Amino acid sequence: MPSQPSKTLETFDNPMPERDYTIRIEVPEFTCLCPKTGQPDFATLYLEYVPEAKCVELKSLKMYVWAxxxxxxxxxxxxxxxxxDLVKATEPRFMRxxxxxxxRGGIYTSVVAEHRQSGWQAPEAVTLP
Amino acid sequence: MPSQPSKTLETFDNPMPERDYTIRIEVPEFTCLCPKTGQPDFATLYLEYVPEAKCVELKSLKMYVWAxxxxxxxxxxxxxxxxxDLVKATEPRFMRxxxxxxxRGGIYTSVVAEHRQSGWQAPEAVTLP
Amino acid sequence: MPSQPSKTLETFDNPMPERDYTIRIEVPEFTCLCPKTGQPDFATLYLEYVPEAKCVELKSLKMYVWAxxxxxxxxxxxxxxxxxDLVKATEPRFMRxxxxxxxRGGIYTSVVAEHRQSGWQAPEAVTLP
Amino acid sequence: MPSQPSKTLETFDNPMPERDYTIRIEVPEFTCLCPKTGQPDFATLYLEYVPEAKCVELKSLKMYVWAxxxxxxxxxxxxxxxxxDLVKATEPRFMRxxxxxxxRGGIYTSVVAEHRQSGWQAPEAVTLP
Amino acid sequence: MPSQPSKTLETFDNPMPERDYTIRIEVPEFTCLCPKTGQPDFATLYLEYVPEAKCVELKSLKMYVWAxxxxxxxxxxxxxxxxxDLVKATEPRFMRxxxxxxxRGGIYTSVVAEHRQSGWQAPEAVTLP
Amino acid sequence: MPSQPSKTLETFDNPMPERDYTIRIEVPEFTCLCPKTGQPDFATLYLEYVPEAKCVELKSLKMYVWAxxxxxxxxxxxxxxxxxDLVKATEPRFMRxxxxxxxRGGIYTSVVAEHRQSGWQAPEAVTLP
Amino acid sequence: MPSQPSKTLETFDNPMPERDYTIRIEVPEFTCLCPKTGQPDFATLYLEYVPEAKCVELKSLKMYVWAxxxxxxxxxxxxxxxxxDLVKATEPRFMRxxxxxxxRGGIYTSVVAEHRQSGWQAPEAVTLP
Amino acid sequence: MPSQPSKTLETFDNPMPERDYTIRIEVPEFTCLCPKTGQPDFATLYLEYVPEAKCVELKSLKMYVWAxxxxxxxxxxxxxxxxxDLVKATEPRFMRxxxxxxxRGGIYTSVVAEHRQSGWQAPEAVTLP
Amino acid sequence: MPSQPSKTLETFDNPMPERDYTIRIEVPEFTCLCPKTGQPDFATLYLEYVPEAKCVELKSLKMYVWAxxxxxxxxxxxxxxxxxDLVKATEPRFMRxxxxxxxRGGIYTSVVAEHRQSGWQAPEAVTLP
Amino acid sequence: MPSQPSKTLETFDNPMPERDYTIRIEVPEFTCLCPKTGQPDFATLYLEYVPEAKCVELKSLKMYVWAxxxxxxxxxxxxxxxxxDLVKATEPRFMRxxxxxxxRGGIYTSVVAEHRQSGWQAPEAVTLP
Ligand SMILES: [Ca+2]
Ligand SMILES: [Ca+2]
Ligand SMILES: [Ca+2]
Ligand SMILES: [Ca+2]
Ligand SMILES: [Ca+2]
Ligand SMILES: [Ca+2]
Ligand SMILES: [Ca+2]
Ligand SMILES: [Ca+2]
Ligand SMILES: [Ca+2]
Ligand SMILES: [Ca+2]
Ligand SMILES: [Ca+2]
Ligand SMILES: [Ca+2]
Ligand SMILES: [Ca+2]
Ligand SMILES: [Ca+2]
Ligand SMILES: [Ca+2]
Ligand SMILES: [Ca+2]
Structure with missing residues (x-):
């Protein structure tokens, strides 16, 4: 049975909720349609987050992007x-x-947005030499 | 009016049919569906050809790929x-x-195919030092 | 009807004014004339900004650069x-x-300028490991 | 049901046997054991071939490598x-x-082997400028 | 006698415990099995730490990864x-x-986790121009 | 006095006409207008030639491109x-x-054309190991 | 009349003294003589500064380097x-x-020096995500 | 007379002791012997320091590394x-x-150590946009 | 027992003598002494060969280089x-x-030498598109 | 005693005149003066040759370039x-x-020239797969 696109994001339990750690995910195959011209647009998505209780399940993320x-x-x-949508599904401590x-038209565009859980503080960054 | 995908390839007259010269076109945004899983596939297309009487028109090529x-x-x-399809539309001296x-599945695949007009000889390659 | 260069920058409503987020735009095709020699100069422009109520519309930005x-x-x-000009048109929270x-003459030059809205504080940078 | 490693290579019909064309496949995840030390070895495999009647099926190739x-x-x-093994399974016109x-031990090694079908001539290479 | 995989991590005495300094180790050959599909997974591990009394011995780290x-x-x-496991074996001041x-599935994933010894402060980072 | 764009290509005497040798010139700053849209187009030009009696003068080439x-x-x-135009001005043994x-429109295009003097044979290429 | 090397640095008025902004200049063609051996030394210079009232004029900088x-x-x-010398000529807010x-002798060397105007504070760095 | 390896590091007077500035030195040709196997090890050394009264002389550094x-x-x-040894010879404000x-064994290792003069404060880092 | 440098090159039987195939070996850690100055020289060795009856054993190659x-x-x-020495030990069909x-002295040098077995013809090169 | 620039190229005996082999030399530090403007020009020289009886001595080549x-x-x-000059000094079988x-003026130029000894044939190029 072929799989289907779906906006439903599935999650699994964070195996280490007692530690702030980082998950990075790169999705090179995002495509949608330009609302003005109807023509396809393409992008690469870069996600990074600190999970709380839930992690995003990768296969459902792929179906979500497909949608x-x-x-x-x-x-x-x-x-x-x-x-x-990703914040709603995973309620992370931090997500970017x-x-x-x-x-398009000779111009390159990228957009970056972040969510931070109320009251959460990023762990102090340790910059080793 | 939004544009539409179309398998019709348009051409324009080769402005220099008396000379064998090369046109190279890179299309990074090809996407289709995998017949087995129904999921999207993605590829970059690289076209190079020596035109005879006709050159492929770029906007129609974009619509063709979209189709x-x-x-x-x-x-x-x-x-x-x-x-x-490109050979049928442009009847080139040579096309690759x-x-x-x-x-996919941890494996990278590419495919390369060529057409050569019957009787056409590639110009002798000049390799300058 | 061919398009025209124009110093008029058009904008659209920021779809997420309640969040500080970043828009990055790269324009590799800026060219003007050197006031001393009259000869063409070329540059790549890199714009990054945090929008307030308005975002710069890309097609008008292209026409602006053309001007x-x-x-x-x-x-x-x-x-x-x-x-x-970009600050005047979009009144952003921050723009660089x-x-x-x-x-030119064997020497490479670049220039970087910033605008910050009075009273605006950059969101605390989160550096994930 | 989890999949299994297997030395059986499956094939599918070449969709264009009337044309000499090239299929390239990169498998970055080959690992076996060193017969001397018993420790794991790792390699990237690069396959390129001109199919005759059969093409190697990618999922079975993945299982084959796993074996x-x-x-x-x-x-x-x-x-x-x-x-x-690949020649036996696909009987290609040419395979490399x-x-x-x-x-290992501070030394990098690679090995390259080819098979050419008896009587097959490579299509004359066209080097476009 | 061939060597064996082993989860036992061996250590040696830190030769300079009076100084906070950094050890970085890159292991490009980590492989395990996917619990869902049973198929092999591959990763590169990047370890960086500030040792206290003990440093991880490289050969045992190799056997550990092999396990x-x-x-x-x-x-x-x-x-x-x-x-x-590495923290337990070496009790470092800091480890990442x-x-x-x-x-996998067209998606790239990486995970980053850190341990900091209770009460340890990273040396103030010196950023030279 | 500011310099002016000009289609006149100036030359100087080849200082070594008794030897076939190669001159390569890269001009990253070609710009013209698209005949369909009136908007600017940009290209990098790569010229390589074997001179006969005349070499193209670089400053006049710059003015020519500007034109x-x-x-x-x-x-x-x-x-x-x-x-x-370059062939007419310099009458080279070979020029590419x-x-x-x-x-443009998400598609990259390049064009390559060559001229060979009647009767001229490229020097036998020496490929040193 | 051929130009001449000269230690005289010329300046022009900063067109935007009310704003702290950055000018970066790269000069790949610095050469001097080694005082020990008399042989030529070569370096690339990277200059970055925040101007106050004056900017360094590029042609005079070229002549200065030539000197x-x-x-x-x-x-x-x-x-x-x-x-x-550059600080004396331009009296910048900051220069590096x-x-x-x-x-030389298998060893690569670089040197970095800075000047900061008394009382000048660098604008608070805005690190956008 | 051939030169000799030597652990003696020579210095010269810092020509600008009144300014904190940075000297960076890269030595790609460090080699010693592994104490366990007796076999050669190789490394690249990266040194960066802020001199006080003395700078390390490069030729003696080369002989030192040779030793x-x-x-x-x-x-x-x-x-x-x-x-x-370098700190003892040059008594720098800061050295890394x-x-x-x-x-070795498929694993890459690097080590980073720093010395800071008691009471020395790094100059406040200026990060220009 | 620590290993020893040795000019003795060991070999093993070519497992596929009936096929002309290529073995490539890169040794980044060659070092010897300059006969003029006595100082260390360093090089990377690149070996490629078509074996006849014998292949060079890698560990002995490492000891040979060490010598x-x-x-x-x-x-x-x-x-x-x-x-x-490598030709004498392995009697290959071809070796480079x-x-x-x-x-050294600001000048980069490399040397390339080949041996071809008398009467051996390289397999006709197949250049796939 | 400081060394001096000199147009005298010194040579040493080719240690393997019975074999055609390749010596490659890269000199990144060539500088001369532009005859039109008097200003410095810079280039990197790439030399490759098959020696006959004599090889060019590197230190004299450095002095020659300096001249x-x-x-x-x-x-x-x-x-x-x-x-x-290099051909005259070394009388090589082949030199490029x-x-x-x-x-200069936004335009990049390179020049390539070759000398082939009368009657010398390049060894048949072996292209291993
Ligand atoms: Ca983009
Ligand atoms: Ca892609
Ligand atoms: Ca691919
Ligand atoms: Ca630039
Ligand atoms: Ca690998
Ligand atoms: Ca390898
Ligand atoms: Ca990997
Ligand atoms: Ca990854
Ligand atoms: Ca460009
Ligand atoms: Ca292009
Ligand atoms: Ca350097
Ligand atoms: Ca290394
Ligand atoms: Ca090296
Ligand atoms: Ca070299
Ligand atoms: Ca240079
Ligand atoms: Ca150049």
Whole structure:
């Protein structure tokens, strides 16, 4: 049975909730439609987050991204929306989403949005020499 | 009015048919569907050709590529088919199409196919030091 | 009807004004004239900003950049002027413009200027390990 | 049901047997055991071939590569053996296998072997300027 | 006698315990099994730490990594577990482990976890111009 | 007095006409106008030639390239025309011009054209190991 | 009339003194003589500064750099001297000079020196995600 | 007379002791012997320091590095020892030594150690946009 | 028992003598002494060969390379000598040795030498598109 | 006693005249003066040759290159002259000189010239797969 695109994001239990740690995910195959021209747009998504109780399940993330294939979406709006959906599904301590869109009209655009859990403090960054 | 995907390839007159010269075109945004899983596949297309009477028009090439967005297509078959369509539309002296597909199952695949006009000889390659 | 160069920058509503987020835009095709020699100069522009109520519309940005094609412009002055125009049009929370000019006389020059809205504080940077 | 490693290579019909064309496959995840020390060895495999009637099926190729995970194998021998297995399965017009092994003892090794069908001539290479 | 995989991590005395200094270790050859599919997973491990009394012995680290070859392991869990084992063996002032996994389903994942000794303060970072 | 764009190509005497040798020139700052949209196009020109009696003077080449700044020009036509002008001015033994145009509509195009003096044979290429 | 090397640095008025902004200049063609051996030394200079009332004029900077062609100069001393000369000429808010010298005796050396105007504070760095 | 390896580090007077500035030195040709196996080890050394009254003389540094050619040396110990010797010879305000060793057993190791003069404060880092 | 440098090259039986295939070996850690100055020289060796009956054993190659550590050797001579020793030990169908020496006096040198068995013809090169 | 620039090229006996082999030399520090403007020009020289009885001595080559520091020289002429001088000094079987000049007027130029001994045939190139 072929798989289906779906906006439902599935999660699994964070195996180490007592530690702030980082998960980074790169999705090079995001595509949607330009609301103005109807033509396809393409982007690479970069997600990084500190999980609380839940981690995003990768296969459902792939189906979620696929679900934008036939939707019209503006760069700035869709980046914020995907972040919101991921935050809603995983309720992370911190999450950042970067979308780097392919060149259009000779111009390169990317959008970066972040969510921070109320009251959460990033662990003090240790910069080793 | 939004533009539409279309398998119709348009051409324009080769402005210099008396000379064998090379046109190279890179299309990083090819996407189709995997006939086995139904999931999206992605590739970059590299086209190089020596035109005879006709050159492929770039905007129609973009619409042509777009037309694969909802089609199931195997890597080896679709590369040969696109080459055949481009050859039929432009009747070039020589044409080569390379499709580099994105990694699947940890494996990277690309396919390269060529067409040569009957009786056409490539100009003797000049390798300058 | 062919499009025209124009110094008018158009904007659209920021779809997520309640969040500080980043938009990055790269324009590799800036060209103007050197006021001393009259000869063409070339640069790549890198814009990054945190929008308030308005985002710069990309097509009008392209026309805006085009409008410098026949103008004489010094490196330091034109970078500051373009920043000022973009700030005036979009009234962002923060904006930074970098212009990397092509080599002249064996010397490479770039200019970077910033605007910060009065009273705006950058969100605390989260550096994940 | 979890999948299994297997030395059985599956094939599918070449969709364009009337044309000499090239299929390239990169497998970055080959691992076997060193027959001398018993420790793991790692390599990237690069396969390129001109199919005749059959193409190698990618999922079975992945299972085939997996089947070396617990086998002892010398660099030179295993490269030739994998080529022989692939030739036997697909009977190609031409096939080349390159194995680049990870550094051992401060020394980098790779092995390249080819098979050419009796009587087959490579299409005359067209080098466009 | 061939060597053996082993989860036992050996250490040697830190030759300079009176100074906070950094040891960085890159292990490009981590492989385990996916608990869902049973198929091999691959990653590169990046370890950096400030030793207290003990440093991890490299050959035993190699045997330790080897011991995961036939184990099922989730990305997030195994990264935290390896860090815990290394912390237990060496009791460092600070330790960070990054695991960059190979692409699966077109998605790239990496996980980063840190341990900091209670009461330890990172030396003030000196950023020379 | 400011310099001026000019289609006049100046030459100087080849200082070593008794030897076939190669001169390579890269011009990263070609810009013209798209005849369809009126908008600026950009390309990098790569010229390589074996001179006979005359070499192209670099400053006049710069002025020549500048002269396209306000002209409409199709990619394929303009590459062939510039080659023809350079051949007419310098009457070289061999000349090749490559124009790599900036991305338009998500598609990258380049054009390569050559001229060979009647009866001239390229020196036998020496490939040293 | 051929131009001449000269230690005189010329300046022009900063077109935007009310704003702290950055000018970066790279000079790949610095050469002087080694005081010990008399042989030529080579370096690339990287200058970055925040101007106050004056900016350094690029052509005079080129002539200034040229003036070291016949002078003996130690790496550490000459980097500090050039910085001092540039500070004296332009009285900037901040200036940093990096000199990366070519390898000598198998060893690569670079020197970095800074000047900060008394009482000047760098604008708070904004690190956008 | 051929030169000789020597552990004696020579210095020269810092030409600008009134300014905190940075000297960076890269030595790609460090080699010693592994105390366990007797076999050669190789590393690249990266030194960066802020001199006080003395700078290290490069030729003597080369002879010093040469003196390790026939010595057994552990990675962690030798990095700290070389730093100590350089600190003793030059008494710098700050010094950092990084040693990146060649791969051994499929594992890459580097060691970084620092010395800071008692009471010395690094100049406030200026990060220009 | 620690291992020892040795000029004795050991071999093993070519597992596939009926096929012309290529073995490539890179040795980044060659060091000898300059006969003029007595100082260490460094090079990377690149070996590629088509074996006949024997292949060079890697560990003995490592010991062989180690044996040059205390020998004086000119670049051109030592490259030819190492090739001769390897040819004598393995009697290959074809062998090529490239030695890339580290920069000396600001000049980079490499030497490439080949041996071809009398009567051996290289397999016709197949250049796939 | 400081060394001196000199146009005298010294040679040493080819240690392996019975074999055609390749010596490659890269000189990144060529500088001369532009005959039109008097200003310095810079280039990297790439020399490759098959020696007959004599090899060029590297230190004398360095002094030879140095001797152009105060001379006016056109790109095309000086490349051919240096080749002629090297041919005269070493009488090689084959020699090729490439000079890549630094950008001037936004244009990059390089010149390549070859000498082949009368009657010498390049060894048949062996292209291993
Ligand atoms: Ca993009
Ligand atoms: Ca892609
Ligand atoms: Ca691919
Ligand atoms: Ca620039
Ligand atoms: Ca390898
Ligand atoms: Ca590998
Ligand atoms: Ca990864
Ligand atoms: Ca990997
Ligand atoms: Ca460009
Ligand atoms: Ca292009
Ligand atoms: Ca340097
Ligand atoms: Ca290393
Ligand atoms: Ca090296
Ligand atoms: Ca070298
Ligand atoms: Ca240079
Ligand atoms: Ca150049």
């Amino acid at each position: 934008y294939r036939d939707e019209g979406a503006f760069h700035e709006k869709v980046t914020n929306t995907i972040l919101d 989403l970067t979308a780097k869109f392919n060149v | 694969y967005r909802d089609e199931g297509a195997f890597h080896e078959k679709v590369t040969n088919t696109i080459l055949d 199409l390379t499709a580099k597909f994105n990694v | 410098y094609r026949d103008e004489g412009a010094f490196h330091e002055k034109v970078t500051n002027t373009i920043l000022d 413009l970098t212009a990397k000019f092509n080599v | 070396y995970r617990d086998e002892g194998a010398f660099h030179e021998k295993v490269t030739n053996t994998i080529l022989d 296998l390159t194995a680049k092994f990870n550094v | 995961y070859r036939d184990e099922g392991a989730f990305h997030e869990k195994v990264t935290n577990t390896i860090l815990d 482990l990054t695991a960059k996994f190979n692409v | 396209y700044r306000d002209e409409g020009a199709f990619h394929e036509k303009v590459t062939n025309t510039i080659l023809d 011009l490559t124009a790599k145009f900036n991305v | 070291y062609r016949d002078e003996g100069a130690f790496h550490e001393k000459v980097t500090n001297t050039i910085l001092d 000079l990096t000199a990366k010298f070519n390898v | 390790y050619r026939d010595e057994g040396a552990f990675h962690e110990k030798v990095t700290n020892t070389i730093l100590d 030594l990084t040693a990146k060793f060649n791969v | 040059y550590r205390d020998e004086g050797a000119f670049h051109e001579k030592v490259t030819n000598t190492i090739l001769d 040795l490239t030695a890339k020496f580290n920069v | 152009y520091r105060d001379e006016g020289a056109f790109h095309e002429k000086v490349t051919n002259t240096i080749l002629d 000189l490439t000079a890549k000049f630094n950008v």
